[in-house]
Amino acid sequence: MQVPAQFEYQRAGSVADAIALLTRHGPESRVVAGGHSLIPMMKLRLAQPEMLIDINGLDELAQIRIEAAGDDTELRIGAMVRHAQLLASPLVAEHFPVFTDAERVIADPVVRNRGTVGGSLCQADPSEDLAAAFAAVRAVAVITGVDGERIVPVRDFHTGPYQTVVGDAELLTELRVPIRPGGGSCYLKVERRVGDWPVAAACAVLRLEAGTGGGTDATITEAGIGLTAVGAEHFVAAQAEDYLRGGPAAEERFVEAGRLAAEHCHPTADQRGPADYKRHLAGELTVRALRTATARALGRPAGQEA
Numbered sequence: 001m002q003v004p005a006q007f008e009y010q011r012a013g014s015v016a017d018a019i020a021l022l023t024r025h026g027p028e029s030r031v032v033a034g035g036h037s038l039i040p041m042m043k044l045r046l047a048q049p050e051m052l053i054d055i056n057g058l059d060e061l062a063q064i065r066i067e068a069a070g071d072d073t074e075l076r077i078g079a080m081v082r083h084a085q086l087l088a089s090p091l092v093a094e095h096f097p098v099f100t101d102a103e104r105v106i107a108d109p110v111v112r113n114r115g116t117v118g119g120s121l122c123q124a125d126p127s128e129d130l131a132a133a134f135a136a137v138r139a140v141a142v143i144t145g146v147d148g149e150r151i152v153p154v155r156d157f158h159t160g161p162y163q164t165v166v167g168d169a170e171l172l173t174e175l176r177v178p179i180r181p182g183g184g185s186c187y188l189k190v191e192r193r194v195g196d197w198p199v200a201a202a203c204a205v206l207r208l209e210a211g212t213g214g215g216t217d218a219t220i221t222e223a224g225i226g227l228t229a230v231g232a233e234h235f236v237a238a239q240a241e242d243y244l245r246g247g248p249a250a251e252e253r254f255v256e257a258g259r260l261a262a263e264h265c266h267p268t269a270d271q272r273g274p275a276d277y278k279r280h281l282a283g284e285l286t287v288r289a290l291r292t293a294t295a296r297a298l299g300r301p302a303g304q305e306a
Contacts, residue, residue: 004042011054015144015173018055023146023169025051031171032056033080034115036107037123055080061118061173064089075177079118084109086117096137096177097296098185098203102129105187108195118172121154124162127197131158132226133187134175135235136205142174149173155234182221183207184297186289190281192272198229199272202237202261202285204293208249218249218298225257225289230282231266239264240286249294258287 012018022029030049032038033056041047055061061080066073075095077086086092087103106112106120106129120130121141134154141152143166154175157164166172189201205224211217223244225237240260247253262283267275 002043004039005045005048007042007049008051009054010051011057013057015058015060015171018053018058018171019144019146019169021051021053022171025053027168029053029168033119034082034111035119036111036115037119037125055171064091066091066095066179069176069178073179075179077117077175077177079116079121079172079174081117083107083112083115083117083120087112095179095183096185096205098133098136098187098205098293099130101185101187102133102189102203105129105189105191105198106195111195117175121157121175122164122166122172124158124160124164125197126161126231127229129187129189129198129201129228132201132228132232132235133203134177136203136224136226137177137185138205138224139175139177141172142176143167143170144173145170151176155236158234180207180222182209182297184293184295186292186296187226188285188289188292190285197272200230200267200278200281200285201228202226202282202289204286204289206244206249206290206293206297208294208297210298218294220244220247220249220253223257225261225286227261227265227282227286229267229272230278231268232261232264232282237261237264237282237286244290249297251291254287254290254294257290258283261286 029051031053061078063078093100139154141157185205187203189198203226207222208218209221223241225240240257262279265282267278269275
């Protein structure tokens with residue numbers, strides 16, 4: 001079966017309008033943005049919504065900006081930001097190259113031109129690239145409903161495969177990422193072919209405090225390690241993060257962090273490879289991502305990570 005079941009269609013004119021439509025039509029309604037996940041599922045009748053609510057006209061959710069948040073600043077990414085827009089953003093590249101790295105290896109230009117950041121997170125695929133990146137940077141998600149906004153850490157956003165905390169009459173509207181000095185980040189992925197889902201992927205986000213040795217004795221004050229496609233709880237390697245925090249940004253520490261990341265993930269064998277191979281990749285990619293994130297935090301040229 002390659003034809004969707006019958007459904008109604010309405011185009012939302014605002015966030016409030018979208019929430020009202022979701023409330024009116026109940027759990028059998030679905031939101032469509034890029035549609036790269038939902039439409040194929042509808043064609044196969046794995047999803048059969050009675051009402052499709054189109055939010056492509058909500059330009060207020062398609063902004064990337066920096067705003068003050070108390071004494072700090074935040075990078076704010078609207079849920080309708082397209083992958084290509086995130087990839088091309090100089091603000092994103094300056095503050096969080098982990099997103100630029102990830103977007104370069106997501107699918108192909110056709111998908112990146114239409115697919116959205118919010119749609120990727122809400123699809124909650126266990127192999128999704130951006131979920132690990134947003135978890136590693138400790139982003140928070142802004143979810144809007146009839147009672148207003150609520151803030152949920154991205155690490156609590158996914159409750160299981162293809163499941164999130166977004167309710168039936170709610171909409172993910174924005175992602176917020178705290179900007180702090182001394183940071184560096186990196187995303188690395190192994191795939192069978194260009195644009196494929198990852199066999200395994202890892203990202204590292206570090207904040208360093210330089211010592212007196214010109215960067216050679218920098219201390220890791222905060223660490224985030226994201227993993228995808230390897231069964232990591234909440235898309236992160238929490239044990240490796242705890243190990244790194246407060247210690248030196250040294251190669252032997254990175255190797256041990258990689259070992260911990262591999263030890264505490266739970267990959268499953270599939271057509272992309274056996275579990276042991278994926279576990280090995282999780283550890284090795286973690287080490288490499290930590291090296292590059294450190295080099296970026298210290299302002300070293302490419303190729304001088306170690």
